[in-house]
């Protein structure tokens with residue numbers, strides 16, 4: 001005779017409550033909002049999570065226990081504790097919690113982003129550090145980045161003079177796939193956090209299969225484009241070609257190659273673009289900053305040619321603008337979640353094995369204890385003091401730090417600086433008629449990656465001479 005499913009569910013619920021209570025009393029957990037039975041704090045978490053956690057930290061302190069169903073998540077919101085998590089105890093806090101969808105897409109961590117820390121991770125990370133993101137590779141790909149940035153300028157110029165609204169179909173397909181991926185990854189569905197509920201709430205397999213098929217179709221097109229280009233004109237240095245050529249050398253499976261390709265697209269595309277959008281929103285709200293950047297660009301680059309990445313070293317104020325924008329608007333404000341592979345102690349509290357750990361880098365970079373006038377957008381603070389944003393200064397960690405630091409940090413910085421430099425060199429930016437600075441909506445959307453709640457609307461006016469071909473795309477030859 002089979003057991004009544006509702007009885008089974010009730011028994012499982014009771015058991016998980018007992019286990020959670022046992023864990024709570026046996027170990028010294030960080031304080032936090034009172035969890036409800038079974039659901040924990042899941043229904044108390046507001047949709048923009050990093051703001052909610054920053055608010056809660058005012059009450060419970062810089063290390064907090066938050067229960068996602070029956071899964072414990074420890075949230076850290078101070079630079080000292082970030083150092084403990086990402087440096088001192090990094091070794092035991094470098095795994096990734098995977099929900100059912102991220103497990104499915106990453107083929108259970110066969111990629112880099114969702115892989116646990118172990119031999120596979122170390123091998124793939126080596127491919128990133130030595131091959132894909134080495135200074136030599138970044139330099140070799142510079143013409144492609146400049147091609148893309150000048151294409152952006154050309155399209156804005158065209159739109160600012162004759163609005164026609166053309167669309168790039170492959171670009172739209174990319175955006176849709178990435179955005180669906182983020183949605184699946186950030187799911188707050190109860191079943192993701194209560195393992196015994198999962199058999200009651202099966203995954204929407206059809207939606208996942210549809211997404212996977214769409215992703216595989218685009219992967220095939222990309223791979224074919226690159227194979228054809230290679231046959232036509234010999235070896236190429238593009239990212240996808242490098243990845244394909246390293247498959248044998250590093251003994252990478254098909255799943256890993258495809259996983260890596262999509263990791264880079266998902267982790268690198270939106271983060272870079274929204275960094276520029278947030279920076280532009282601060283710049284139009286602060287005309288003083290815009291004038292200062294343009295004065296620097298005119299002095300260093302002049303008005304007779306366009307800037308390139310080689311100019312960046314001579315543009316210290318532009319670099320500070322980028323850093324200040326990353327400080328106030330890190331595109332991944334809670335980084336990516338880490339998972340404890342062993343029981344560790346942080347800030348005097350226990351983090352049991354298997355718990356998730358989140359660092360609220362958004363809150364840390366606005367902490368009045370470490371930043372003067374933290375809410376003020378003032379790039380000069382980075383001129384007054386040498387502050388690194390790539391993981392050496394725990395007050396500002398837009399790329400994380402330690403074992404899982406973003407491997408694309410330098411690439412991201414190059415792209416954001418180059419895009420901003422070009423946008424401000426070529427155009428003067430203003431708000432549409434009738435819109436005041438304080439009207440710009442600086443709220444964020446919920447999700448792992450924070451877009452502007454209301455996409456920024458600005459008016460571009462060309463400021464370089466239009467007769468010198470300075471607004472045309474510069475195609476790359478590699």
Ligand code: HEM
Nearest residue numbers: 112113264267268271272335336398399400404406408412
């Ligand atoms: C403005 C740009 C970017 C920002 C702010 C950013 C930020 C981050 C952060 C916070 C993490 C998580 C670190 C952690 O979990 O401890 C991360 C991971 C990652 N990022 Fe970036 N990123 C950016 C651009 C890029 C680019 C351009 C690429 C590649 C093309 C990239 C590839 C990755 C990958 C593969 C990971 C996973 C690393 C791992 O799990 O070990 N990112 N990024």
